[in-house]
Amino acid sequence: MIADLEREPVFIVPYDPEWAMxxxxxxxxxxxxxxxxxxxxxxxxxxxxxxxxxxxxxDILLCVGDMSDRSSIISPLVAAGYAYVPEYEETLPERLFFYRRQPWACHVHLVRTDSDFRQRHLLFRDYLLIHPEACAAYARLKEDLAKRFRHDRRAYTDGKNEFIRALEIAAAAERSRGLTGC
Incomplete structure (x- = not known):
C-alpha cells in the first residue's frame, strides 16, 4: 500500500477555494x-x-485523547472507506495514517492531542497563514521540486524537509516571544 502512494506522480496545482469545502x-x-x-x-x-x-x-489532522485502543479507531475508519497504512508507523510511531481517494483525495493523520506531530503541523500552517513571503518561497520550492522529482515522491518530500524545519523553528521562536498567533 505504501508503495502505491509513493509511486503517484507529484503535481502541484494553483490554490483551489474548494479545498476548504x-x-x-x-x-x-x-x-x-x-x-x-x-x-x-x-x-x-x-x-x-x-x-x-x-x-x-x-491533509487532515485528526486528534484523539487516547490511542491505547487503536482498533476502536482504526476499524470504523477502515469500514468507512479509509485505507490504513501501518507501514508509516515505522518512521512516525506517534501517528496513524489513513487515506481516501473518492470523492477527493485526502490523507488523515491521526495523533494524540498532546503530540509533537500535532504541534509542529499547526505551527507550520499558522506561520504560512501570516507570513506571505514564506508562503511564496514555499510555493516556489514545491513547484521546483515537483518538476525535478515528478516521479519520485520521496525525493520531493525530502527536498522540502530543510525548509519546513527552518519555518518550524521560526514559528516556535515567534510563539515563544508572543509576536504572532502561532
Missing part, C-alpha cells in the same frame, strides 16, 4: 464516524493555506 465535508464525515473520540479535526498542509499552490490532497 472538501475539508469541511470530510471533517463532518469523520465526526459522524468517530463521534466524541475525535477531540479535534484540523485542516493542515498546503491546501489549508489560501493562495498556496499544492498537491490536490486534503
Amino acid at each position: 472538501w475539508f469541511t465535508a470530510e471533517r463532518e464525515r469523520l465526526l459522524i464516524i468517530l463521534g466524541s473520540r475525535a477531540a479535534s479535526i484540523e485542516h493542515i498542509g498546503s491546501t489549508a493555506v489560501p493562495g498556496l499552490s499544492a498537491k490536490p490532497i486534503i
